[in-house]
Amino acid sequence: MxxxxxxxxxxxxxxxxxxxxxxxxxxxxxxxxxxxxxxxxxxxxxxxxxxxxxxxxxxxxxxxxxxxxxxxxxxxxxxxxxxxxxxxxxxxxxxxxxxxxxxxxxxxxxxxxxxxxxxxxxxxxxxxxxxxxxxxxxxxxxxxxxxxxxxxxxxxxxxxxxxxxxxxxxxxxxxxxxxxxxxxxxxxxxxxxxxxxxxxxxxxxxxxxxxxxxxxxxxxxxxxxxxxxxxxxxxxxxxxxxxxxxxxxxxxxxxxxxxxxDKVLPIRTPHIAIDNISSGVFGLFSGYVPHIERLASELKIDSFELCQALAHRKLVAGQEDVIVEEAYRLAARNA
CATH class of the missing domain: 3.20.20.70 (Aldolase class I)
Known part of the structure; x- marks a missing residue:
């Protein structure tokens, strides 16, 4: 052993x-x-x-x-x-x-x-x-x-x-x-x-x-x-x-x-979603994914493109404001 x-x-x-x-x-x-x-x-x-x-x-x-x-x-x-x-x-x-x-x-x-x-x-x-x-x-x-x-x-x-x-x-x-x-x-x-x-x-x-x-x-x-x-x-x-x-x-x-x-916690363990795979590939904090998904939906932008943009910013945990900034920048560019 x-x-x-x-x-x-x-x-x-x-x-x-x-x-x-x-x-x-x-x-x-x-x-x-x-x-x-x-x-x-x-x-x-x-x-x-x-x-x-x-x-x-x-x-x-x-x-x-x-x-x-x-x-x-x-x-x-x-x-x-x-x-x-x-x-x-x-x-x-x-x-x-x-x-x-x-x-x-x-x-x-x-x-x-x-x-x-x-x-x-x-x-x-x-x-x-x-x-x-x-x-x-x-x-x-x-x-x-x-x-x-x-x-x-x-x-x-x-x-x-x-x-x-x-x-x-x-x-x-x-x-x-x-x-x-x-x-x-x-x-x-x-x-x-x-x-x-x-x-x-x-x-x-x-x-x-x-x-x-x-x-x-x-x-x-x-x-x-x-x-x-x-x-x-x-x-x-x-x-x-x-x-x-x-x-x-x-x-x-x-x-x-x-x-x-499973009877106590609201656990959902499906396949690994694309946005979660993207956060792994691009090195983005895992807790950012719900924010990315929400902003992509609200602003009608591509979550994959948003992940790419955030990767260039080299975000660390706690920079949720940068996600909003980049999301609106993408939305304006695509308008």
Whole structure:
């Protein structure tokens, strides 16, 4: 047998993207309890864009951060409670709320070239004696050398681990291998990977990460997540078992979890839609797809052309205003 893989189930955070952040407390609690019983290591909860992100621009969540976190904290026995946090969308006061609610694992994220903005938050969480992961989003937008440089910054701030997010679903196993191996060789802390399925490669990329030395992997039940969805938990676990890795759960337990989840969460997992494939090909944040589809419909423009235009702008997470700008520019050009 190979080593142990720590699994983070992001269904109640990344999955919130898929329903415009409208998961209700009863849905969140029922799924969290089932995930806990299934032996999942970390259950991540919150608005799709993380702690403090509920807003008119990012989308108003159906429930407050404190309601979601406190409700889940009350029922978790085995699993740790995790959150995602992006400086600028969230503030220190939001982290204080999470600490009071009993959050165990804080995943403190930045764009893959802006790790410096996480320093005060990583240090704050460490001072509170909680687990702090440094997260580099849109990791396809920097080469392995730059990713290592940014990861070392997070490590120097006190991060317990580094998680690479393939936020656009752009990566292929060879790219994953190159970056994860560079981090394994250049860091003294564990490395994790968070994949999206825009190109149908989420499980393959997750396995490539594990084979390259990553010991933390993210997944969502039935792939429930932004855009084309995330690594499918109940698919990933048996593949990990086949490769000889140990986890806190099993294929049988994740099957039960997935069957029950379908009765709790509004999961839709059809074929990968063209706009989601386009976002993967062009390296666009998966959470942008609903905005692209809406504007294309409203303005009678081609969503593929809009994706092409946005790719030239090299957007990062949080730049929804640029989508609107480019959409209206296309509409004016085609008028």
């Amino acid at each position: 190979k080593g142990y893989i720590t699994l983070t189930d992001a269904s109640l955070r990344d999955g919130n993207h898929a329903v415009h952040h409208q998961l209700k407390i009863r849905q969140i609690v029922r799924y969290a309890q089932a995930a806990d019983e299934a032996g999942i290591d970390i259950v991540e909860v919150g608005h799709g864009n993380g702690l403090g992100a509920s807003s008119c621009q990012q989308g108003k969540a159906a429930s407050t951060d404190v309601m979601m976190l406190a409700s889940v904290r009350a029922i978790l026995g085995h699993s740790k409670l995790g959150i995602h946090f992006m400086p600028g969308l969230g503030k220190i006061s939001d982290i204080e709320v999470a600490l009071e609610a009993g959050v165990d694992v804080f995943r403190l994220a930045s764009h893959c070239t802006e790790a410096n903005i996480t320093r005060q938050f990583i240090e704050y969480v460490r001072h509170a004696a909680k687990t702090a992961y440094g997260v580099l989003m849109m990791s396809h937008m920097a080469d392995a050398g730059e990713i290592l440089k940014q990861s070392r910054l997070m490590q120097s701030y006190g991060a317990h681990a580094i998680v690479l997010m393939d936020s656009a679903g752009f990566s292929t196993p060879d790219l994953v291998k190159e970056k994860v191996e560079r981090l394994i060789d250049g860091l003294s802390i564990p490395v994790g990977y968070h994949a999206h399925n825009n190109l149908g490669l989420a499980v393959a990329n997750s396995i490539a990460a594990a084979e390259s030395g990553a010991t933390l992997l993210d997944a969502c039940v039935c792939g429930f997540g932004a855009g084309a969805g995330n690594t499918q938990l109940e698919t990933l676990v048996p593949v990990l078992e086949r490769y000889g890795y140990r986890t806190g759960t099993s294929f049988e337990r994740t099957v039960r979890l997935a069957r029950g989840a």
